[in-house]
Amino acid sequence: MNSPYPDRNRLRELYRLPPGLLETVPHDLASVLGGPTLIHLPGDREPPLFVSVLLHGNEPVGWNALRSLLASYRQGFGTRQLPRALSLLIGNVAAAAAGVRQLPDQPDYNRVWPGSESPPTSEHVMMRQVVAAMRRRGIFASVDIHSNTGYNPHYGCVNILDNRYLHLATLFSRTVVYFMRPLGVQSIAMGRLGPAVTLECGKVGEQRGEDHARAYLDACLHLPTLPQHPVATSDLDLFHTVAQVKIPETLSFGFPPGRADILFDPELERFNFQELPRGTVLGRVDPSTEVGLEVRDEQGRDVGSRYFSVAQEELRLKRPLIPSMLTREEAIIRQDCLCYIMERYNDRLP
C-alpha cells in the first residue's frame, strides 16, 4: 500500500535492544534502526520512565548517556534487570547521520508534538503515535535530553508548576526554567501524562554533560516515587521565559571583525543566565539600517520595543533582563532564535 509519507518517518516499535545497538554511535543509528524508534525495556517497577534522545540530530548527549548507562547493566554475567521499566524514543536518526539539528526538508522534531500549531506533517503523526503508545502504558516520568550551542549552565525545563515536576527538574539542577512557548515541544505533550522535564546538558560534545545525564537517568530509574511536597525555595532558582528573540531575515548579523547590520558582542554567550542591567550593550548597529529585533511574548505579541533600543549606534537593553540560549552559532540563530528572555519566578512557586 502506498503511504503518503516517506518510510523514514514511520515509527518503529521494539521490545528489546537490537544486537550491537549500545555500541552504535549517533551517526550510524539510521542504518541500524532505519528510522525513529520507540524501544520498551522491562524493569523491576512499572510504569516506565520515558526518555527521548536525538530529537535534534546534532545533540548526541542523550543517546551517549543512555547507551553508557544501559551497558553498565550488562556487565559481568548476563544482564541485570533495570530498577524500573524504560521506554526510549530515539528520534531524528536521519539528521544524526548528517550531524545536523534537522534536515532541510524536515520540521524541528521538538516542535511537532501534540499541541503544535505548525502545519501538519508525517512527523506530527509520528509523535501522536508515541504519545498514544505511552498513554496506554502510563509513565512514571518523562525526560527529554538536549544540549545547546551557547555557554549555559546545566538546567531543567518544566511547563507545569507542580511539585512533582519541580522535584524531577531539581534532581538534575537547581536552575529550572518554566516556559509555555514554543508550542509543540515534547515536555508539554508528555507533561499531560505525568511529570515531565527537558534537560539542557551544556554545550554539544562536553563529556561532563553526558556524565551528568547518565547519573541523572540512573537516579530516575531508582526513584520509587516523586514527592508531592513543595521544593524549598532555597533549593532552586526558578526562571520564567517571557519572550523569544529572533533576527528578521532581512537583517544581516555577525561578530567583529566583519560588516553586518548588527555586530554582536563577541562575548555574547557569557550573558546567559546573568541579570543584565538596563543599558547593557549587546552589539553595534550599522547607522544606515533600521534595526528591529523580532521579540514575541507568550501570547505571540511583538514586544521588541519593550526590551531593546538603539542609541549612538549601539543595541541596548531598555530594561533589566536575564537571557538564555545566546549563541555565536549563526546557523542556529537563523534556524531557532537569538535567545530567550527570562525573569525570576521563585515567588510563584506552588
Ligand SMILES: [Zn+2]
Ligand atoms: Zn535540542
